[in-house]
Amino acid sequence: MDNFKRFCLGVACCLALALTGMPPARADDFSGLESGDFDQVCASITGLAGSGNPQAVTVLEALEQHALFFAPAGGLFIVHGQTYTDARTGQAVATPPDGVKPIKLNNRVRKALASAQAELALASSQAQERQKAADLLYVRHDPAFLPALDHALASEKNTQVHLHLLRARAATLLAQPAEGAGSVDARIGAVKALESVGGLEARGLLAAVAAADVEAPGVRKAAADAVAHIDWHLRVWNVLQNAFYGLSYGSVLLLAATGLAITFGVMGVINMAHGELMMIGAYVTWMVQQAIRGTVPALEPVSILVAIPVAFGVCGALGVLIERGLIRFLYGRPLETLLATWGLSLVLQQAVRSIFGPTNIAVQTPSWLSGSVSVGGMDITLNRLAILVFAFAVLGGLMLVLRRTALGLEMRAVTQNRRMAALMGIRTPRVDALAFGLGAGLAGLAGVAVSQIDNVSPNLGQSYIIDSFMGVVFGGGGNLWGTLAAAMALGMGGKVLEPTVGAVSAKIAILVLVILYIQRHPRGMFPVRGRGVES
Amino acid sequence: MNRLFATSALPFSGALRMAALVFVAATLLAGASLLPQTNPMHVSAFVVSLAGKYLAYAMLALAVDLVWGFAGILTLGHAAFFALGGYAMGMYLMREIGARGVYGNASLPDFMIFLSWTRLPWYWWGTDHFAWAMLLVLIVPGVLAGVFGWLAFRSRVSGVYLSIITQALTYALMLAFFQNGLGFGGNNGLTDFKDILGADLHTPVTRAALLFVTGSVLAAALLLSRLVVGGRFGNLLVAVRDAENRTRFLGYRPDQVKLLVWVFSAMIAGLGGALYVTQVGIINPGEFAPANSIESVIWVAVGGRGTLSGAVMGAVMVNLGKTLFTAWLPEFWLYGLGLLFLCTTLFLPQGLMGLRRKQVAPQNIAEEVTPEVSTPEGNEA
Numbered sequence: 001m002d003n004f005k006r007f008c009l010g011v012a013c014c015l016a017l018a019l020t021g022m023p024p025a026r027a028d029d030f031s032g033l034e035s036g037d038f039d040q041v042c043a044s045i046t047g048l049a050g051s052g053n054p055q056a057v058t059v060l061e062a063l064e065q066h067a068l069f070f071a072p073a074g075g076l077f078i079v080h081g082q083t084y085t086d087a088r089t090g091q092a093v094a095t096p097p098d099g100v101k102p103i104k105l106n107n108r109v110r111k112a113l114a115s116a117q118a119e120l121a122l123a124s125s126q127a128q129e130r131q132k133a134a135d136l137l138y139v140r141h142d143p144a145f146l147p148a149l150d151h152a153l154a155s156e157k158n159t160q161v162h163l164h165l166l167r168a169r170a171a172t173l174l175a176q177p178a179e180g181a182g183s184v185d186a187r188i189g190a191v192k193a194l195e196s197v198g199g200l201e202a203r204g205l206l207a208a209v210a211a212a213d214v215e216a217p218g219v220r221k222a223a224a225d226a227v228a229h230i231d232w233h234l235r236v237w238n239v240l241q242n243a244f245y246g247l248s249y250g251s252v253l254l255l256a257a258t259g260l261a262i263t264f265g266v267m268g269v270i271n272m273a274h275g276e277l278m279m280i281g282a283y284v285t286w287m288v289q290q291a292i293r294g295t296v297p298a299l300e301p302v303s304i305l306v307a308i309p310v311a312f313g314v315c316g317a318l319g320v321l322i323e324r325g326l327i328r329f330l331y332g333r334p335l336e337t338l339l340a341t342w343g344l345s346l347v348l349q350q351a352v353r354s355i356f357g358p359t360n361i362a363v364q365t366p367s368w369l370s371g372s373v374s375v376g377g378m379d380i381t382l383n384r385l386a387i388l389v390f391a392f393a394v395l396g397g398l399m400l401v402l403r404r405t406a407l408g409l410e411m412r413a414v415t416q417n418r419r420m421a422a423l424m425g426i427r428t429p430r431v432d433a434l435a436f437g438l439g440a441g442l443a444g445l446a447g448v449a450v451s452q453i454d455n456v457s458p459n460l461g462q463s464y465i466i467d468s469f470m471g472v473v474f475g476g477g478g479n480l481w482g483t484l485a486a487a488m489a490l491g492m493g494g495k496v497l498e499p500t501v502g503a504v505s506a507k508i509a510i511l512v513l514v515i516l517y518i519q520r521h522p523r524g525m526f527p528v529r530g531r532g533v534e535s
Numbered sequence: 536m537n538r539l540f541a542t543s544a545l546p547f548s549g550a551l552r553m554a555a556l557v558f559v560a561a562t563l564l565a566g567a568s569l570l571p572q573t574n575p576m577h578v579s580a581f582v583v584s585l586a587g588k589y590l591a592y593a594m595l596a597l598a599v600d601l602v603w604g605f606a607g608i609l610t611l612g613h614a615a616f617f618a619l620g621g622y623a624m625g626m627y628l629m630r631e632i633g634a635r636g637v638y639g640n641a642s643l644p645d646f647m648i649f650l651s652w653t654r655l656p657w658y659w660w661g662t663d664h665f666a667w668a669m670l671l672v673l674i675v676p677g678v679l680a681g682v683f684g685w686l687a688f689r690s691r692v693s694g695v696y697l698s699i700i701t702q703a704l705t706y707a708l709m710l711a712f713f714q715n716g717l718g719f720g721g722n723n724g725l726t727d728f729k730d731i732l733g734a735d736l737h738t739p740v741t742r743a744a745l746l747f748v749t750g751s752v753l754a755a756a757l758l759l760s761r762l763v764v765g766g767r768f769g770n771l772l773v774a775v776r777d778a779e780n781r782t783r784f785l786g787y788r789p790d791q792v793k794l795l796v797w798v799f800s801a802m803i804a805g806l807g808g809a810l811y812v813t814q815v816g817i818i819n820p821g822e823f824a825p826a827n828s829i830e831s832v833i834w835v836a837v838g839g840r841g842t843l844s845g846a847v848m849g850a851v852m853v854n855l856g857k858t859l860f861t862a863w864l865p866e867f868w869l870y871g872l873g874l875l876f877l878c879t880t881l882f883l884p885q886g887l888m889g890l891r892r893k894q895v896a897p898q899n900i901a902e903e904v905t906p907e908v909s910t911p912e913g914n915e916a
Contacts, residue, residue, distance in 0.1 A: 270695050329881055334695055335609040336880045339836060342829050343876020350869035466706050466825065473699045504710050511707035515683075515700045522692040 029053055030088055033063070033103055034070045041103065042112040046144065049116035057120055059087050064113055069100040115140055122152040122165075131161045138168035139201065141175035167197045174209050184216045191219065195226035198377070203230045237377030242495045248384040250491025251391035254484060255449050256464050257471035258398060259442030261483040264472055265415050266435040269327060269337045273345035274468065275461025276352075277318065277440050281311040281447020282456045283352060286363045301366040304448065311444035319440020323433045331432075345461065353458040363451040387449045394445055399480060401438075411435050474514050476524025485525055490514070550761035553844035554754035561590060561750020565743035583742050585858065587814035589851045590749045594807025596834040596850035597756060597843060601800040603832065604841030605764050606793050607776035611828050612701030613804050615708050616676035618822035620805025621812040622712075623675055625725035626659060627668030628736075628812065632729050645727070646720040656718045665732055672809040673802045680801030681794070688790035688797070693779075702825045709823030724819025731813060742814070749810045753847070756803050760843055763799060772796055830872070836879045839888025849886060 029051045032044025045063070048056045062068040062078040068087065069077045075097055076087035084093040084100075105113070114136065121133035130152070137145050149169045156162045170190035191209065194202040209215055210223035256278060263271050271277075285307040292303040299306075322344065330337040365383055372381040402408035410431045413421040422428045450460065467490060475486030490510060497506035521527070564586050570577045595617045602608040634641040638648045643655065661667040683704060687697060715721035734741045764772060774782045775789040783789050812818045821827075831850070838849025853875065860868040883889065 268695070270699065326877065326881070335698065336884065338609070338695065338698060339832060339876050340880040343873040346869045346873030346876070350866070350873065354866065466702065469699045470703060473696055504714055508707045508710050511703045515703055518692055518696060518700050519686040519690045522690050522696060
């Protein structure tokens, strides 16, 4: 009898197991996925995420990768190549039923899927995953996830992730209609939490709260204050960001103008071909890059470092050549030198156009110079930061050359009083040639820098030349401090004006201001002094 | 340091001859264009408008020579005055289109309707009257030059500094005119003109008449300029050019002398621009480009700085060369122009006129300037 009972029980259990194991027999968290109806699919996804089902992560991942199939007769399968796995049990299926079809996704499903995955990720063992999930829910601020966030907050140990969860919860809480969504205090707390987060996203949410009629007045006031506070923060960061752009442009101008200032200071010559020498520096950068890519590809990331001395050398040699072959015949006629160098610039431009073609060439930015870091509310692009550092390094190096070397001493002597310097035994023609070469070499360095942020084409020089002239004239040629001040003033001035009046008007305003400034100080901010200057 | 001639050495007959040559050539070309096409002497409309363009450029060169050759001011921004004159004329020509524009609005030019403006900006008022537009052609460049020059010369901005800020001036104007909001058609500028004083701009007779007028105006401007730089004022001008401080110590006011010739020169440039627009049929912000100004300086340098007639000759010759070059060997024009700058400054400091003069009056040529006596800030050119 006992045995019979046991047998019967066993059979019943087996039957029951067999019956419940049959896919269509039970409506579970998965069944919505089999329906083919987007609404039900979405509901099922959200349900799965909250169910704690061990298969949920795998199934949702499969769904995201279009690897989740369903059979019309019932049954969900994860398909990888030829292997079929039952989605519910995770066990391999030898013979899949006929007519399995992938589950289709639309945008709504994808959105639900992303949120569900985020919810699941909140329970992940990886802190990074949890933080990412919290950030996603912060952007979504979908009230459906409030319980999940509360749950996660209760168990979160990592302070960083806890912070992200808190702001996600605050955003989610505030996104709900006011009735029955926590006490006024809780909502004010959420407002405060969002305020400390800052950013446009938080501002949008808070502005909506401040404008909502259903909110308690206290909450609305707190939200309005928070919006004002965030606005102020955004403005400050915006100013800082513009200041960085200004510094960055100023540093490019500085690089371009120091070379000009050297030649102008020593020889009183404005070198109109300076922009073209910059352009050649940029082309040299490209050629060095190509050469290294062809010979030692492993060194390609540092080709820009190799290009720096090469560009300096090539442009410097070209500069000495120009001085010996052209400029020295025109001493004492600065205005005609200006015309001659302009003619030279046309020839150089056309020569580069003939050799390399008129279109832009692609100078690669090495990976260690691309991308950006964000500091507070501003983005600092690495290549611009590098140029800023480079410009100051070049300026420092130049100061050393002028102050600590024999050539520097001779150059300063010639700048102050050419005739007296010659009488003291300084070979002024040699100083002239070397000074011109130094200026040209500096143009080459500027070209290397510019190749990282701008299009490299035969017209490159033209776009910088007027601004760098302004830098020299504004600063008062021949004084590096003046050039530094002028370049930074021009760069910053333009960028500070830009947000209010627009880029072009800012540029016009700067030009007009410099023109007016020159009226007051006809020889710039830091004029060259000495007997030779007497007009 | 004087490498140039005093005006007393500049024969009046030279300017007279050049003026006569310009007038006769323009008249003959204009007449020949009216001959029937079968006639072997017939010249095409293309040649007529080309000649008109050259003569308009010669006006600009004349203007540059007045300030560079006689007052020692190397202007790198004279194209600004030229373009402003052109825009003033362009405004009149735009208004002449009237209701025949694409949008058929009688009072507003097409581009304003395109920008959905409802009324004319104040500075367009009265531009439908030819006389007022002609006044603007002279007034606008004149006033701008007056303000700029008064500021610059009073504070003794000179040499390279002055050159660079004139360049900045034209560059700033170019940027400004590129903006739609300024009310001058932005990028596209002013174009699609139909007629002038009721005469269709596209008929041979109007074109011939425009060439004739351009030639006559140029000849008159040349003679007038020659009168201005001759006599006492001219001597004063040259004194300022060659020794500004010495002239100041003698009790003259160099700033006023320079300002006068600067404004006069800007007006001539503006007039040139106005004549240019009628024959080229378009004016756009590209005319303000600093490169154009520098090119006009080389016309003067090629012809001979400080000779007036040379400037006219240089402008016509260089532009003729440009037309031929760009037609045959387009990629070599920049080489040609660049070498022209280099060779003229190196080997032909007095231009083509200097070649002739050397034979006439070799004693007038000053000794070469050696590097040792130069100053870093040389105020001499």
